[in-house]
Amino acid sequence: MKGAIRMLALILILALTSVIALQVYNNNSVPAEPLPALTLTELETRTPFDPAAIEGTYLLNIWGSWCAPCRIEHAALMALSAEGIAIYGLNWRDEIDDANAFLDELGDPYRGVMQDVDGQSVRALGIDGAPETLVISANGNILVRWQGPITVDVLNNRIYPALEREARRAR
Numbered sequence: 001m002k003g004a005i006r007m008l009a010l011i012l013i014l015a016l017t018s019v020i021a022l023q024v025y026n027n028n029s030v031p032a033e034p035l036p037a038l039t040l041t042e043l044e045t046r047t048p049f050d051p052a053a054i055e056g057t058y059l060l061n062i063w064g065s066w067c068a069p070c071r072i073e074h075a076a077l078m079a080l081s082a083e084g085i086a087i088y089g090l091n092w093r094d095e096i097d098d099a100n101a102f103l104d105e106l107g108d109p110y111r112g113v114m115q116d117v118d119g120q121s122v123r124a125l126g127i128d129g130a131p132e133t134l135v136i137s138a139n140g141n142i143l144v145r146w147q148g149p150i151t152v153d154v155l156n157n158r159i160y161p162a163l164e165r166e167a168r169r170a171r
Contacts, residue, residue, distance in 0.1 A: 032141030035060075035134075038121040040114035044096050046103070049088050049112025051140070057166040058086035059159070060134045061110070062122060064094045065102035067130045073149035074106045080155075081109035085163065089113040092122050092130055135162040138170065 035051060042048040051060070061077060063070040081087055089110035091099045099115070116122050125134070127147075135144040135158075144162040146154055 032137060032143055035136055035140045035142055036124040038090075038114075038124060039116070039118070040090070040121060041117050043091055043099055043113045043115045045100055046108070046113040047111065048114055051088075051136070054086070054088065054136075056086060056138050057143075057163060057170075058088055058111075058136050060088050060090060060136055062090045062092055062116075062125070062127055062130050062132045062134075064092050064130050065098040066094065069149040070131045071102075071106070073131055073151075074109070076150040076155065077109040078107050080150075080159075086111055090121065091115045092127075093119065133159070135159060135166075137166055 038051060040048075059080070077087060087109050089112070091113060092115075094115070096115070099113075103110075103113070122128075125132075125142075129147060131149055132145065132147045133150055134142050134146075137143050143166065144158050146158055148154075150159065
């Protein structure tokens with residue numbers, strides 16, 4: 001009986017320690033890196049944007065119509081947009097007609113879309129593949145990077161916590 005009580009106490013202590021460690025991890029932000037200067041071109045028929053003029057925290061999603069994982073994550077981007085989360089798109093290595101056809105077919109979750117025709121912006125961001133999504137703070141710092149399609153796990157463990165931390169800081 002004493003052994004079972006000790007085991008239960010040990011399990012409870014480990015669980016509590018794990019919860020506290022996760023809370024500390026989620027509340028401590030990784031050192032932010034400033035968003036580099038980007039060389040962008042307007043994507044015809046889409047609303048352009050200037051990263052320096054965006055107010056508030058937002059997501060920057062790097063994508064291409066040629067990218068199969070971009071197609072997979074697109075439903076998640078549409079859902080985030082429907083939640084009111086600001087998402088801006090950076091189209092990479094794409095033809096204008098193909099990029100527009102992609103968004104016409106699947107929907108446009110972006111408040112603004114620009115194109116990185118020569119790849120300089122993607123290189124400046126340190127990105128080597130699509131999709132990649134960045135959480136950008138109101139003061140222009142990259143808070144979180146996620147390479148690959150956005151999943152429920154990524155949303156719950158990376159994207160939403162970063163957005164919540166920034167919302168708390170803004171209050």
